[in-house]
Amino acid sequence: MSRRLKLIVAYDGAPFAGWQSQSHRNTVQDHLERAFRTINGARVQVHGAGRTDSGVHALAQCAHADVGNERLQPARWVAALNGQLPPQLRVLRCQFAAKDFHARFSAVGKVYRYRIWTGSVLPPLEYGRVWHLPADLALDRLRSAAAEFLGRHDFKQFAANRGHRVTDTVRTIRALAVRRHGHVLTLEFDGDGFLYKMVRLIVGALAECAGGKIAIGDLRNRLSGKTVEQSSRLAAPAGGLYLVRVRY
């Protein structure tokens, strides 16, 4: 009999080609499935809550897998998997979950963080971990613009096409906190779900707005679907994005 294992994993996005399995097999999902196969002796499919892109980091991504070896206790799974995984990918915690638990479909919300470095020189240890935007972004303007995205909206103008049609593009952003600490600007998104590249497209638009390139009214029009500006959409780079938490 197999049991469903729930995993909390963290990774540095830089060395991997994103979450989702690919033919070259250097994705987070691939590394996890290889580790499971080594320990379990048979193929195990790993389902993640969110398919993060190449370069996007995770502080606490959630995943599940059905494992045959029911004698191995969750704490032992953590050590066994980490023994097989590269150090840039770690299993933080494991627990057995109900059979109907699904990392992706059971999720009721996610928290993403986006980090921007506004200083003129990017510190080397922040390379690949922030968006270097050496500009004088007006914090009050950024906060006003961010408030426009709060609540329930059709975010189809803030989503990239993933090759398949997403029919329901309505999402709710419950909170969007904007904080400054020295040269670091942090935007933290708490929502029921996020479309493909949604956070990065919103951050790109907010940066353009805070930098004075577009008006708050333009953002509002784009969000309400009054204007469609496919060509001018700026997605903030992947390295500044962190999946912080998945809510169930």
Next chain:
Amino acid sequence: MSRRLKLIVAYDGAPFAGWQSQSHRNTVQDHLERAFRTINGARVQVHGAGRTDSGVHALAQCAHADVGNERLQPARWVAALNGQLPPQLRVLRCQFAAKDFHARFSAVGKVYRYRIWTGSVLPPLEYGRVWHLPADLALDRLRSAAAEFLGRHDFKQFAANRGHRVTDTVRTIRALAVRRHGHVLTLEFDGDGFLYKMVRLIVGALAECAGGKIAIGDLRNRLSGKTVEQSSRLAAPAGGLYLVRVRY
């Protein structure tokens, strides 16, 4: 006429083979000299305050170089050099200095920081940036042991041989602060100078002491030269070490 330029540089230690120039030319000094050569048109020698090892990070290393192009102002040098350097190595500031200023010989002190991760699982974004020591290190014991190193001592038992004989091994540690923040232990050394691998050998000994493997008395004996334990010396890994500041 040439002018002496003082540089403050920062780097991620991971991608470089340390500070000092080597035949393969992937050191911090090599990258800086190549950048100067490109801008200046002639060979420029760069002198660093401390020759950090491979893997050791710098938040504010200091260096000097004599540049022929006296019309280029310091702020322009920052931008010009950074335009040539890899992103893991940045010039933070430049200024013209007196002809007798020497990055290494004018230095009157340095501050080094060492970071230890004591939790059982090492977060991926800390990989290469801390020493992963999943142990229950007694903070009070660590502080008591650290206090033994304060002041003026002959540190020859806490120095590695660099291939040349260092005759004067007496150094003064003015402050050694031990702090804990969650799973991170930070040891910050402020001293008039440090011998080769001195910080890493002291941290190695402190960790053994805090973990109960050696007694504080053993440390004291080793420091006073009463015992010589060449074989058992543990150097803490390079990735946890940061050159924080050079004092003049």
